[in-house]
Amino acid sequence: MEEPPDVVIRRLPLYARSLRYLLQEGVESVSSQELGDRINVTAAQIRKDLSYFGEFGKQGIGYNVRKLLQQIEDILGLTREWPVAVIGIGHLGEAIARYEGFRQQGIRIAGLFDSNPSKIGKVIDGMTVQSIEEADRIIREQGIRLAIIAVPARSAQEVTDRLVMAGVRAILSYAPTVLQVPEGVWVRYIDPVAILHSMTYYLARDIHSTRHNSPES
Amino acid sequence: MEEPPDVVIRRLPLYARSLRYLLQEGVESVSSQELGDRINVTAAQIRKDLSYFGEFGKQGIGYNVRKLLQQIEDILGLTREWPVAVIGIGHLGEAIARYEGFRQQGIRIAGLFDSNPSKIGKVIDGMTVQSIEEADRIIREQGIRLAIIAVPARSAQEVTDRLVMAGVRAILSYAPTVLQVPEGVWVRYIDPVAILHSMTYYLARDIHSTRHNSPES
């Protein structure tokens, strides 16, 4: 079996989420077509994606929602719980710490860290903000491999180096800068400003012309 | 000249940002190689991308930082200011409203909206949270075409329909659900949970095997 491409891995969580919604709605069976319509992905794409991991459907029927969800969660490693460190407890870091969506499905906020002494000791949702100095030890002790960075761009690289040194292997960064990491460490970015700036291109163009080409991310 | 693909449009803001940093550092000239090294993009990619819009460099020299930045900002429509409506003022919406990064470079938060009466009237950074009922009028009056959605998944589609009806043409959604929009409306998503869930795949795999394929988003 071939190695699944990263684009496929990125779509799996969307399939999983959609299946969770279906489950809540009490739907027990779904076809690749129905699932695809919900998330604007073609049926063939879904079937191809899943085929990297096995055969999960029944011809003539479709997929059992609960079973497929379990299998995708298993593939993604969501059957266990992943402790996550959050670095940088400004407005954004605090919102992340409080976000219910993280609590579920395999993610557990395991530590909040900041370098600003005025933030340290602050309690957010039952968790105490700790000094960044403590991060190394706690990451090592708890075997934390996932971190979310919400610090200013200027300190993001320094924080990253530190985290990687302590054992973090996957980073979700909200800092508006590209991080350099050694082989074997995964970085993904959340960059709302860049997204907005890319959309203004189309808005500006649409104002000047009437030409349209297909939107939708 | 050919229509630039969307992937290229999405990279332009990254180039722009990197050029802004270079400008702050006092660098006046940069080669595609140097710029690429900073943001982990090949030199050829940068040159190819820019070639969709014209010729901005000097052979043997590279690019004038200030000039290239201006030209990219011009392409992206960032020479004017885009008013943005923010819908959903929970922890995240508030963090968005307070984020300094939005204030700069063409984006101006023009209105904060929520459906929860207990939120309405709240003042955030000098802006008063208004009822979602007011959004239609204000979007029309101010010609707002860009919106950020930070509402729960269950109300995201309803809010979207409303915004589109009022004239919004580009939406950045933080809601964990796929939105259906008519032709001519752009939607992009920020989905930290999906990103984390895609990274756990690699973390889980690395624990079970020693095989590595290249990380980095």
Add this chain to the structure above:
DNA sequence: GAAAGTATGTGAAGTGTAGCACTAAGTTTG
């Protein structure tokens, strides 16, 4: 229980993007 209907899994074709490698044009060196 045969025929019609539905939907998966997948080889093959099609599409789009990234990178190579070369030409052209400028600069620096001696």
Add this chain to the structure above:
DNA sequence: CAAACTTAGTGCTACACTTCACATACTTTC
């Protein structure tokens, strides 16, 4: 001022991903 060096712009190639379309398999209908 010529030779060596640097770097942009770009046609072409290679590759990766998406979509098509069909064989297969299961279900429902009559």
